[in-house]
Amino acid sequence: MTKVGILGGGQLGRMLLEAATKFKVETHILENQENCPARTLCNYFTLGDINDFDTVYRFGKNLDCITIEIEQVCVEALEKLEEEGIAVIPKPAVLKMIKNKITQKEFYKEHAIPSPIFHVTDSKEELTKYIDFLPAVHKVGVGGYDGKGVELLYSKEDLSKGFDRPAVLEKMTSIKQEIAIQVAVDQTNNIVVFPPVEMVFDPTLNLLDFQICPARISTALQKEANQIATNLVRSFQSPGLFAVELFIDKSDRVWVNETAPRVHNSGHHSIEALATSQFEMLWQILLNEKLGPTNVQQPSIMVNIIGAPGYTGVAKLEGTDSITTKETFIHWYGKEITKPGRKMGHITCLGIIPEKAMETAHYLKNTIRCISEAKENTPKIV
Ligand code: ADP
Numbered sequence: 001m002t003k004v005g006i007l008g009g010g011q012l013g014r015m016l017l018e019a020a021t022k023f024k025v026e027t028h029i030l031e032n033q034e035n036c037p038a039r040t041l042c043n044y045f046t047l048g049d050i051n052d053f054d055t056v057y058r059f060g061k062n063l064d065c066i067t068i069e070i071e072q073v074c075v076e077a078l079e080k081l082e083e084e085g086i087a088v089i090p091k092p093a094v095l096k097m098i099k100n101k102i103t104q105k106e107f108y109k110e111h112a113i114p115s116p117i118f119h120v121t122d123s124k125e126e127l128t129k130y131i132d133f134l135p136a137v138h139k140v141g142v143g144g145y146d147g148k149g150v151e152l153l154y155s156k157e158d159l160s161k162g163f164d165r166p167a168v169l170e171k172m173t174s175i176k177q178e179i180a181i182q183v184a185v186d187q188t189n190n191i192v193v194f195p196p197v198e199m200v201f202d203p204t205l206n207l208l209d210f211q212i213c214p215a216r217i218s219t220a221l222q223k224e225a226n227q228i229a230t231n232l233v234r235s236f237q238s239p240g241l242f243a244v245e246l247f248i249d250k251s252d253r254v255w256v257n258e259t260a261p262r263v264h265n266s267g268h269h270s271i272e273a274l275a276t277s278q279f280e281m282l283w284q285i286l287l288n289e290k291l292g293p294t295n296v297q298q299p300s301i302m303v304n305i306i307g308a309p310g311y312t313g314v315a316k317l318e319g320t321d322s323i324t325t326k327e328t329f330i331h332w333y334g335k336e337i338t339k340p341g342r343k344m345g346h347i348t349c350l351g352i353i354p355e356k357a358m359e360t361a362h363y364l365k366n367t368i369r370c371i372s373e374a375k376e377n378t379p380k381i382v
Pocket of ligand 1: 116137139144145146147148149150170171172173174175178201245257258
């Protein structure tokens, strides 16, 4: 049986393992949190640091294939494993380039991929050189995620919010809509593209809040975005599943924001709403199987279940009794502790009416909430 290792055991790893039941595969997880979401679903669990060279190398050397569920891993160990003949998907060279937003943006520039123009900065002080370039978005090179490590700078008064480490300063786009397109590339270079989805972000947390499929955009824009995402992913020259995040600006121009070289939050609806889920698709790539179709079976909306503000502690889900339709699917990631802003699960609702998508999303978000037993700052009764 093919032995496949996954670096990281969070919710993406967990959903990948849920999909693994359809395949002949022996699954291995490396993660340093013992009670992580993927812990109970894998065949073999190794407790260890995905950023440590020896740990990753030892974990990978007896496997047939290795993949990731998070970019922040030790790429050098993956390079060595690749040299020794282990199939590393995506290729370590691509992972290394994407992992740092500076090299990722430089790659877009070199390959003429439309993406907002940018400068590279090494310190906060250097930002004063770019006052005429504002409004702009400052993004740390390495280590940012879910909007952490991103600051919007409108005027020189905002420069103090910038980062004092290597970062990109990107021209601010007047965004009309944000969309994402997943592109799958198998080990013999066949490509399959998922239908574009629309992403609606929480303005305070900068986290993906809702996702609507199909995206409410014209056929012409769909075609253009598909073309850009496909060209970009072809230029990576690597098998894998890639999520390309794009902006549509107020003049209907399409820009690449960034790419994730793995399964992604923007593709969770695919479990119920598409002919092949993003997780099955990644297994098809890893196990050299034919890639499945990606047609939309039902329009859908996906809502993240995010730890409610003011609650930290043992997680509890409320409001599920109010959901009576068979078309609503609640995914719980099995994290014991909730805290404000933590991704705890998601809900996919099928058969939505596109004009009412936002209404449905708000209803689900306000009805199903992740709280804890005791609200913070509530005096304990003794
Ligand atoms: P992360 O990797 O943390 O998700 P992103 O680079 O995707 O960070 O930025 C987070 C959000 O910030 C985007 O979804 C978008 O709403 C906003 N943003 C990022 N870049 C720009 C830009 N050039 N112009 C306007 N808004 C932007």
